[in-house]
Amino acid sequence: MGIRLVDLFYSIQGEGRYAGKPAFFIRFPECNLFCGLEKPLKPGNYDQEYINNLKSVNAGWVCDTMAQWLSNGFEIDINDIVDYISRLSSGSYNIVFTGGEPLINRSNILKIIDAVNSKNLKPYIYEIETNGTMEPIEDDSISYNISLKLSGSGMKRSKRINSNIIRKFLLLKNTWWKFVISNRNDAMEAIEIMDEYGIKRDSVYFMPAAFSRDELVKNSVEVIEMCKEFGVNYSPRLQIFIYDKYVGV
Numbered sequence: 415m416g417i418r419l420v421d422l423f424y425s426i427q428g429e430g431r432y433a434g435k436p437a438f439f440i441r442f443p444e445c446n447l448f449c450g451l452e453k454p455l456k457p458g459n460y461d462q463e464y465i466n467n468l469k470s471v472n473a474g475w476v477c478d479t480m481a482q483w484l485s486n487g488f489e490i491d492i493n494d495i496v497d498y499i500s501r502l503s504s505g506s507y508n509i510v511f512t513g514g515e516p517l518i519n520r521s522n523i524l525k526i527i528d529a530v531n532s533k534n535l536k537p538y539i540y541e542i543e544t545n546g547t548m549e550p551i552e553d554d555s556i557s558y559n560i561s562l563k564l565s566g567s568g569m570k571r572s573k574r575i576n577s578n579i580i581r582k583f584l585l586l587k588n589t590w591w592k593f594v595i596s597n598r599n600d601a602m603e604a605i606e607i608m609d610e611y612g613i614k615r616d617s618v619y620f621m622p623a624a625f626s627r628d629e630l631v632k633n634s635v636e637v638i639e640m641c642k643e644f645g646v647n648y649s650p651r652l653q654i655f656i657y658d659k660y661v662g663v
């Protein structure tokens with residue numbers, strides 16, 4: 415029996431705690447938020463440029479993977495995912511589940527983890543890239559990269575911040591927090607959330623907003639100054655640094 419993905423590729427983790435580590439990316443369809451847009455779009459094949467042009471007046475930016483996670487994607491047998499991984503690497507790598515919001519597809523994440531473990535492949539760690547609004551899977555072999563959304567996403571606070579869920583993530587062993595920072599207001603808002611929930615600065619990454627290599631270089635200067643000031647970590651976006659505007663890398 416197959417499962418639906420929108421992308422499967424081997425690259426390096428570009429962001430957060432494991433930036434630089436070889437990693438298999440498994441991208442699922444669907445998200446519970448529509449960052450940057452006034453109202454949800456139906457699943458289908460869209461051009462990302464078209465989506466960017468729908469940006470709501472309340473938002474500072476638009477989700478950069480929306481065209482991917484709204485697409486129909488493809489169906490793949492779990493054994494073929496496992497074969498793909500074992501064919502491409504004999505060394506150490508992570509397996510990253512992303513989206514959209516991958517925790518919508520939690521049962522498929524569990525099936526893939528079971529299949530990988532039963533074939534005796536040993537990823538260094540599984541990572542889940544999440545917006546932190548859905549119930550986590552409790553498993554010490556999973557490391558969470560939680561990117562809570564700020565008001566620049568244009569989403570209502572009640573949709574993007576769920577106190578009970580944040581507290582559950584805080585009880586887990588491998589929890590890292592990643593904020594996309596466009597300006598000083600974003601940093602102040604992130605600090606407020608960190609203080610409210612007792613999120614340790616050690617576990618926090620500020621990452622510049624950027625769609626291209628030029629933007630990344632330019633925006634990193636200011637973000638690094640804020641990292642120094644507030645004592646949080648800087649996260650690169652190595653995939654943009656290396657491959658510029660390409661997706662699926």
Ligand SMILES: Nc1nc2[nH]cc(C(=O)O)c2c(=O)[nH]1
Pocket residue numbers: 425426427428429439479512513543652653662663
């Ligand atoms: N290389 C690479 N690293 C990533 N880290 C998080 C990604 C994501 O889109 O969730 C991503 C991605 O799409 N590519």
Ligand code: SF4
Pocket residue numbers: 445446447448449477478479480513514515545563
């Ligand atoms: S939560 Fe993440 S994947 Fe979902 S719309 Fe926002 S930026 Fe995109």
Ligand SMILES: [Mg+2]
Pocket residue numbers: 478479
């Ligand atoms: Mg991304």
